Amino acid sequence: MAPRPFQIKVPDEALRDLYRRLDATIWPDEGTGAGWTHGTSRPYLKELAHYWRHEFDWRAVESRLNSFSHFIADVQGLGIHFIHQKGHGPNPVPLIISHGWPSSFAEMQKIIPLLTDPAGHGGHADDAFDVVVPSLPGFIFSETSPEGGMHLARMADISDELMTALGYQRYAAQGGDIGSGVTAALGLRHADHVIGVHVTSAALVTPWLDESAPPLSPAESAYLEGRRNWMSSEGAYYMLQSTKPQTLSFGLTDSPVGLAAWIVEKFRAWSDCHGDIESRFTKDELLTNISLYWFTRSIGSANRFYYENRTNPLALGKDERIEVRTGLSVFPADISLPPREWAERSFQVEHYQDMPRGGHFNAMEEPELLVEEIRSLFRADRTSLRHAV
Structure with a gap:
């Protein structure tokens, strides 16, 4: 499973096809004063599409992304894409970072240099990590199994196999959203390899909650009620992607504006932008992520994760915990x-x-805050961690 170097190179014809499709967009109507209340704002999406067509420089983005060290490795019969950036320090700790949806490895562009070269960014060399950022199976440049079954546990097994193949018998893990679930599954299924985990969500792990479990605290009851309320107002994407993902994939794979609408609405709704999406993300940042999904035609397989994980959730048994x-x-x-x-x-x-x-896309929104959280978790006993790697 020797990794082979990989560079992003979108064919010129794919760019020309994108421009043709953007030029041929048929725009829906919109209720007067609807804004973002019915979903993605048509005026904003028109502005974004115009920028995508006439100002966004994909080749410059490609060059920037290729400044990282990209590889493809064959893991369980699948081509898995990942960035592998070595740390600059006396003994960097290996760290695998797993992204979420509708995000990608590109979300980590700001935090990779901070983690790998802390001394070069105002920190201490002792805090350096070797960073591995895979594209999750089915996302962007990573293949997925056509037979299905690509749920959190299998994604974690693939990630562990990748890390051990890279020579890391002991490593740390971090993730948000789906990546939090992959990270949790790594800690549960591969505790002999995983030093510790850092997550920004606990939603994808279902604890044991029968009558023998401790009763819910008021804060827990409020949290679960909030989740139910959120699902009724924001969870339509989840219900569709976890039940009929293929129906959705036809439109999102065929229309770049449709794809952008589906993704950009989540970046606005789930970020700490108070309704002003570009107070948190530039158009270039938004379109980098959207373009990666567009050029790889991977939105369908990425969305199918929700179906796979609904039927194979990460549920803990009685007295079971991620230790x-x-x-x-x-x-x-x-x-x-x-x-x-x-x-x-x-x-x-x-x-x-x-x-x-900060919000859902914290590696983009608040990279310094996130990095300091990762560093602080592993700093206290870093010497012993080094000996365990």
């Missing part, structure tokens, strides 16, 4: 805000922090 040391950072505008006692039903929580700002 590796865990840090949880809760960003206030994220879609899931678990209290500590909820997280402790599933994890061995050693560090819990309510963050002052």
